[in-house]
Amino acid sequence: MDWFPIVAVTFKFLVLGTGMFFAIKWHYDQGKKKKEIGKEEEKRAVLRAAGKVAALFVLALVVLVFATFTLAGRLGLDLNFP
Incomplete structure (x- = not known):
């Protein structure tokens, strides 16, 4: 399979490019939009986005812990504390 690395690397460069x-382009457009938004609205938007990210992180952490204990229990691992 000598052709696969050539196709895979080409595809990777196209997707990443x-x-x-x-x-x-998005960052450039956001910079133009930022000049139109006031300082107070910008602070509120940043805090709202940070809150969403923090909530998503906590939710992902809870799901990961639940999935880990479920998988460990199905595999027959002893999860009792001594």
């Missing part, structure tokens, strides 16, 4: 283009 497209993603970088849109990331740069």
Whole structure:
């Protein structure tokens, strides 16, 4: 399979290049929009976004702990504290 690395690397560069283009474009557009938004609204937006990220992190942590204990119990591991 000599052709697979060539196709995979080409695909990877195309996907990453497209993603970088849109990331740069998004940041450029946000910079233009930021000039229009007031300082107080910007602070509120940042705090709201930080709260959402923190809530998502806690939810992901709870789901991960639940999934870990469920899998460990199904595998027959002893989860009792001494």
